[in-house]
Amino acid sequence: GQQLNQSPQSMFIQEGEDVSMNCTSSSIFNTWLWYKQDPGEGPVPLIALYKAGELTSNGRLTAQFGITRKDSFLNISASIPSDVGIYFCAAPDKYSTLTFGKGTMLLVSP
Amino acid sequence: SAVISQKPSRDICQRGTSLTIQCQVDSQVTMMFWYRQQPGQSLTLIATANQGSEATYESGFVIDKFPISRPNLTFSTLTVSNMSPEDSSIYLCSVGGLAGTETQYFGPGTRLLVL
Numbered sequence: 001g002q003q004l005n006q007s008p009q010s011m012f013i014q015e016g017e018d019v020s021m022n023c024t025s026s027s028i029f030n031t032w033l034w035y036k037q038d039p040g041e042g043p044v045p046l047i048a049l050y051k052a053g054e055l056t057s058n059g060r061l062t063a064q065f066g067i068t069r070k071d072s073f074l075n076i077s078a079s080i081p082s083d084v085g086i087y088f089c090a091a092p093d094k095y096s097t098l099t100f101g102k103g104t105m106l107l108v109s110p
Numbered sequence: 111s112a113v114i115s116q117k118p119s120r121d122i123c124q125r126g127t128s129l130t131i132q133c134q135v136d137s138q139v140t141m142m143f144w145y146r147q148q149p150g151q152s153l154t155l156i157a158t159a160n161q162g163s164e165a166t167y168e169s170g171f172v173i174d175k176f177p178i179s180r181p182n183l184t185f186s187t188l189t190v191s192n193m194s195p196e197d198s199s200i201y202l203c204s205v206g207g208l209a210g211t212e213t214q215y216f217g218p219g220t221r222l223l224v225l
Contacts, residue, residue, distance in 0.1 A: 031212045042114075042202050042216030043153070088152065092212040096141060097168075100153045 002027045006089050006101030013079055014109050021104040022073040023089030032065050032072040033090040033098070043088055047074070079108050112137050112205050114217035122223045123193055130189045131220045133203035138183035140207040143214065144176070147200040156201075159186040193224045 006023045013019060023032070031050055035043035047058050049065035049072060056063055062075045076083055089101040113136040123129050133142065142159040157165040157178055165178035180186040190197050200221050204214040 033213060040218075042204075042219050045213045045215065048211060048213050095158070095166075096206055096212060097143065097155050097158060098153075098212075098214055099155075102152045 002091070002093065002099045004089055004091060004099055004101035006104055008104055009102070010105040010107070012107045012109065015080060017079055019076040019079055019083075019106060020073060021087060021106075022071060023101050024071040025091065026070065028069045029091040030069070031092055032063070033092075034061075034063050034072070034074050035088045035090060035100075037086045037088065037103075039085070046087075076106075079106075081108050081110050084108050111215050112139060112208060114203065114205060114215060116201075116203060116217040116220050118220060119218065120221035120223075122225065125194050125224055127193055128189055128191045129193065129222060130187050131201055131203075133186045133188070133217055135184045135205055139205040140183070141205060141214075142180060142186045143204045143206065144178060144186070144188045145202045145204065145216075147202060147219070149199070153202065156188070159188075159203075190222065193222075195224045198222055198224045 004023050004025050033048050034046045037043040047056050047063040052069045053067050054065040060077045086103045086105050088103045090098045092098050115134045117132045144156040145153040147153045155168050156171045157167040159165050159178050159180040161180045177189045200219045202216050202219045204216045206214040
C-alpha cells in the first residue's frame with residue numbers, strides 16, 4: 001500500500017521559533033492534507049493542497065505541495081504554546097480513503 | 111465542516127466481549143469512515159461505511175471482527191467483536207465528501223481499553 005514518510009518524528013522548541021516538517025512518498029498524489037491532533041481529540045484539518053507547487057497559508061501556518069507531487073511541507077512561524085500537538089500529513093487515493101503519515105509531535109517551551 | 115459525535119467517549123472492557131461504537135453527524139454526508147489509532151501511533155483506516163450496503167474493509171480488517179452498520183446518511187456504528195487486549199486503541203469515525211473536497215472531518219474518538 002501507499003506510505004507517507006513524515007519527519008521529524010518529534011521536535012522540542014522554544015516559543016517564538018519557526019518549525020518545519022515534511023512528508024514524502026514514492027507515490028504521486030493529487031491532494032495533500034495537513035492535520036493537527038490535540039491530546040484526547042480527533043485530528044483537525046489545517047490546510048489542504050490541490051495543485052503541484054501550490055503554497056497555501058492559514059495564519060502562521062504555511063504548506064506547500066511539492067512540484068513532483070510526491071512531497072509536501074508544513075511550516076509554523078513564531079510558535080506559541082498552543083501549537084503543541086501531533087501534526088499529520090495525509091493524502092487520499094482514488095477512492096478518497098486517506099493514508100496518514102506517522103506524525104510529528106511538537107512540544108513548545110514557554 | 112460537520113459536527114460529529116461519538117459514543118461512548120471511552121470504555122474499559124473485558125476480553126471476549128464486544129463493544130458497539132456510535133457515530134452521529136449533524137448533517138447528511140456521502141462518505142463515512144472508521145479508523146483505528148493504536149497508542150502512540152498514526153491513524154489506520156479500518157473501513158468505509160457504505161449507506162445501504164456492506165462496508166468496504168481495508169487489508170487486515172474483516173467484517174466478522176469489525177462489523178459496521180450505516181442505516182442512513184447521518185449515522186454509523188462500528189462493533190469491535192470478541193475483544194482482546196490488542197484491540198485497545200482509539201477508534202475514530204470521520205466524514206468526507208463535503209463541498210466536493212477530499213478533506214475528512216473527525217469525531218473526538220472512542221478510547222477503548224481491553225483487560
